[in-house]
Amino acid sequence: MAQIRVKNEVDQLLQGGNIQFQLSVPRLVEKVLSRREGSLTATGAVCASTGKYTGRSPRDKFIVKEASTAGSIDWGSVNEPVSDEVFSRLYTKVLDYLRGKEEVFVFKGFAGADKKYRLPIQVINEYAWHNLFAHQLFINPSEEELESHAAEFTIISVPDFKAVPELDGTRSEAFIMISFEQRVILIGGTQYAGEMKKSIFSVMNYLLPEKGALPMHCSANVGREGDVALFFGLSGTGKTTLSADPNRRLIGDDEHGWSSNGVFNIEGGCYAKCINLSKEKEPQIFNAIRFGSVLENVVVRQETGTPDYNDGFLTENTRAAYPIGAIDNIVVPSVAGHPNTIVFLTADAFGVLPPISKLSKEQAMYHFLSGYTSKLAGTERGVTSPEATFSACFGSPFLPLPATRYAEMLGEKIDEYNTRVYLVNTGWTGGNYGTGSRIKLAYTRAMIQAALEGELNDAETVRDEIFGLKIPLHVPGVPDEVLMPVKTWANEEMYFKQARDLAEKFKTNFKKFTGVSSEIEEIGGPLA
Structure with a gap:
């Protein structure tokens, strides 16, 4: 019954006159600029600042402890429990907050390029630039798919809504709460757009194993002979650089599933670090940052509008979000066979x-x-x-x-x-x-080339x-x-x-x- 109530309340919100539904990229860019949420750079990309939260806030992330999930979640410092009462109070406050907004932006799409394993999602945003981010990072529906789209998970993101810890049961003004029963992700108090992307990845990490698919934090590409390679690695290991091979087509740069059908990209876009980015070292990423892309916390030279990727004044964690189609050498759709390597x-x-x-x-x-x-x-x-x-x-x-x-x-x-x-x-x-x-x-x-080409099989x-x-x-x-x-x-x-x-x-x-x-x-x- 609680799930039905939550769904009904979201549906009622989406009937409001302030809803801006499934705006195109040009219209979203117009909104970002008219609302002064960001600026237009010389590359055509929108640049926005995320304030004091320039990265994820793991200490403010919670999973609602519910009867259906309590026995399966690996509770601890990573997956901190929060009560349904705390979630419900915040949820009600957030929806009331959005009803009072002049404009609310809604995107409908998917996570998961393999239709058998994809998750229909909707993203409800206070900011136009966050909705543009969702448009570029998740998989966009066709016109036919949009007509029959029924969201199975909803993100509600309200950066300017600040929680009060002593009243709302949070650790700080920021909160990221996932309810698997209500199929809702509440995000507030932080402007960092990456919270939306990673929350859906967390959801897929919960849902995919039940379908026999392995969710993976990796990049993936495919060779000319159809051989598939996965690259796992933490920040600074060279994952992006080494998986971006001109002789291999990119399946995706960060999140994938491995099912009985093969490998599929969970996302529809890329979210690349761009500190010290240069055309010489990473031409694919550099050239992908154009109209419709979103830059986060990149210093922009006022006189020219040119992004200065070498300037880490705001943060070293500068980011660029763009659709995977902005990369030339890709697999379309983002699915391939089983990994050889x-x-x-x-x-x-x-x-x-x-x-x-x-x-x-x-x-x-x-x-x-x-x-x-x-x-x-x-x-x-x-x-x-x-x-x-x-x-x-x-x-x-x-x-x-x-x-x-x-x-x-x-x-x-x-x-x-x-x-x-x-x-x-x-x-x-x-x-x-x-x-x-x-x-x-x-x-x-x-070494990687030798491994991918099978030269080390019998070495x-x-x-x-x-x-x-x-x-x-x-x-x-x-x-x-x-x-x-x-x-x-x-x-x-x-x-x-x-x-x-x-x-x-x-x-x-x-x-x-x-x-x-x-x-x-x-x-x-x-x-x-």
């Missing part, structure tokens, strides 16, 4: 992981659960030396279910489709950060004695000594000390996973 990317600042190694299914599950990379000094306040960081499944903030559920699904699919998996270190060699040097991009590209390997990884002895275009980390260090004793230290960090991190087989738990090597 999976690449886990890590930027190891300790300089001890091999540049490339072949993984067994069990090793793949171990490193998928670990989701390791390094934070570097200066990337975050308080980080003064390299730090190991782990994010389960390379996307722990967006996993409503236990991480082991996703890892088990990955293992099953690797078995079923005979997928090859590689761990690629794009970090340091010859020593740790500050002593060694970053592995050359040309070498990394050569001779040697087992790393610390991490138990199988290291190829030869890779075309890469000096043999580069492949063996210990051989690149001047001090072999220091290498083994650093390697054992990192192995211990893997071991400590892995203790949080329960119900994992001992075979997988011990994969990290003698110490891990």
Whole structure:
């Protein structure tokens, strides 16, 4: 009954005279400018500022604890529970707030390019530029699809509505609340548009496994022969750079599902970091930022209207949102076959992981659960030396279910489709950060190309004695000594000390996973 009530209240809101429904990109741009929500840049893109929230606010994210979901959610610091009473009070306040607005913007579309697994969604926005963002990031319906569209999940985003923690049961003025029973996502108090995108990804991470599809935080592309590759990696590992290959077509840059049909993009657009963006280094992204695109927190030169991608005055987390169709070399629609190759990317600042190694299914599950990379000094306040960081499944903030559920699904699919998996270190060699040097991009590209083309399928390997990884002895275009980390260090004793230290960090991190087989738990090597 509560779900029916919520649906009826949303339907009543959408009957109001202030509703601006399914506006085109040009009309939304006009609204952004007339309402002074942003400015038009020399590229034709709209640029908006998100105020003090220049990134996601994970401490303000909640999932409503409801009878139907209480036993399945992995409750904890990532998935914090909130009562239905708290959600209902805020929901009522937010709808009353929107009824008093002169204009409210509504977008209807989909998440999921495979029609068998797609989720019909609607996005209700206080800001025109947020609605433009939704238009570009989610999948747009055809005219025929729009006529029969029935939303199964609704985002309601009200950045200027500030919660009062002592009255509303929140931690701050900002809140992101997901109700799986009511099929509603409430977002308020923050202007950061990425909350909408990632909330729907969290929803898909809950819904897809029930349909037998594995949701994945990765980029994907397809070769000329139809071979499919997935690239997993946290920020700074080179996922965007390495998956943008002129010889391969892009399926998507961030969120995918893997079903019995193959791989499909969850989104209809891209949300790229653009700090230090240049046409020379990333021409696809640079050229995609044109009319209809949305820039977040990019400094724009007043005299010319030109975006200054090198200026991080507002934040280092500057972003560009654009439809995937703005990229030339793409798969249309964004679906492909089963992955032939999976690449886990890590930027190891300790300089001890091999540049490339072949993984067994069990090793793949171990490193998928670990989701390791390094934070570097200066990337975050308080980080003064390299730090190991782990994010389960390379996307722990967006996993409503236990991480082991996703890892088990990955293992099953690797078995079923005979997928090859590689761990690629794009970090340091010859020593740790500050002593060694970053592995050359040309070498990394050569290793990935060899992996994708099957040149390493039967390659001779040697087992790393610390991490138990199988290291190829030869890779075309890469000096043999580069492949063996210990051989690149001047001090072999220091290498083994650093390697054992990192192995211990893997071991400590892995203790949080329960119900994992001992075979997988011990994969990290003698110490891990």
